[in-house]
Amino acid sequence: MDKIITPKHTKIFFCAIGGTVLGLIAYIDFSQYQYVTSLITAGMAAMLIINGLCLLTGQYSQKQSYLDWISIVLLAVFAYIASEHQHGQHIYWIYFYPIAAFFLFQLRIALLLLFLYIPLVIYIIFNFAPVLEQPEILFSFAGISIVVYFLAMVKARTNKLLEPLIGTDLETGAQLEKFLRPALNTEITRAEREGTGLLLMYLQLDQALKAVRKEGREQLVHECAQAISKQLRIFDHYYRLNDDNFAVVLPHATSEDAQAASKKMIADMSPTLHSNIKVGITSLNVGDTADSLIELVTQELTHV
């Protein structure tokens, strides 16, 4: 279930259902001759649908930041305009602001946005809402804001606690760079103790990926990681390094095996990258350390 419903699917689902519900509210407003609020609601529905379509077509990442900012500003403005009409009948828009702020932005920014919004909310409530309902509306707004803040805070704390415990890169499935040196040290100790061979392979892809746009680049890096992992034995390890390079630790392997594997890896990668990929292979010698092996392998880089 979790593998099928990804965060992206959840967002698209939210946009679709949210857009539909808002469309229905817009229709109800329209049928009651409340044209301004109907227009606002229809605008919000359209915004959600456009957001969902951007997500669906994969164009979201490049437009993400300014779409989020536009959404939150429009929500604040819409809440004001909608509340102004029909004697505060549509004041419920103010409840969506804290949810959207914590949903779209990081904790600190969301909190700042909420604090900036509070004076406007107080103005809206005490100017447009019926007097008897004002305390209840204020209580509901405060209640929703506090719960959403707590939810965001628990989330931030949990992530802060868990992120240092992670060993794998989310995008590629490769292990993180911080684990390369400890793993290499372990393998060096084992190789020296058992008298077996150890190879370190370095695949320099950053030059090849330089010309590719950001969105395409992520996809290509993912494909390259798959091409690498396909050629590895179950006990080989590969690591994603800064600048989209990869290191592969190959215990019990010969240079010929490593060279053959590297050729197969490159053959499985996108042909547009082939000419710019450099590969280095180095084997363990007496007195080598993790640092010296890494330094040596970067000096051995050549086109395959």
Added chain:
Amino acid sequence: MFEISMEKDPALSLLYALSAGAISLLCISHYYFGHFDVLLINIIAIAIFTFAALFLYLNRDQEHSNYINVFTLTAIALLMQFQLSLAPKLTMYWIYTFPVLSYFVLPLSWAFALNTALMFSSFSQLMFMFDMHESLRMILIYILIGMCSLCYAYLNVLKQKSLLTLAVTDYQSGAYNSRQLIKKLQQESARSLVTKRTLSLFAITIADYQQILDIHGQDISEKVLKAFRLKLISLLRAGDEIFHSGQGTFYILLPNCPEEGVLVLKERLVAQLMDLQWRDVGEIQINTGLATLKENEAPEDFFQRVNHFINKQQKTALRLLSFNE
């Protein structure tokens, strides 16, 4: 096996207390405006929230927390339904806060069920109080707030799950976690098959770990686990990897180490560890189990074999203890 405490209970306790405080302030306005029937309902809500806040503050059992949360929110939902018949417009504003609160407090499926029930129940009442358009609008707004809360909570759960899946380190001891052990066992048994070298697994468990946890609390037991791991590292060969199950059992993976070697290691480790005085808890009782990978043995069976040895030793230790008494 790999559980990480999100420490949500203190946050919930505080949240319930804040809710009780906010409703108390609201009560003043209800009194001022003459909504005495609503005031009475709000006083009951304050009592419920205060009880839940106190219970969660004092409670240490996660299982009980779930039930008390369900009880609290169900009681609040019932109060909302009752109040809806007295002051519908006013109550709808209160009802709008329910989805956010429920999706934060309860597991998603429970919260979804409770929200759906509340939605149908409210709609059935609203239909008789307002015209169709108005009641539909109110319910659609409720659905929208519910949707926002559900998606936000669901995304949080997804993120947390993916982080837990990708975590390789046990946060209590700093050793690799049991998921990493299973992965590593598969890799090492494949490697052993290729290289024809032996592979052994040695397990060492702090027999009274649960007792230490109950008596001394989370902080001290975490300190003991960390110190225990550091002591193990100092007694092992460089490069040997240590894993922790999360329940006080450490596993040491020993590649290229025959059974005799593990037996020697066991004697050495037991002798060194039994004599130690652990600063906060004094002496600790340890049990061990070990096994060497057989030909064509599956990693899971290998792992089970070690656990079987350790369980057997634990039972023997208990029998000896009762015999001595």
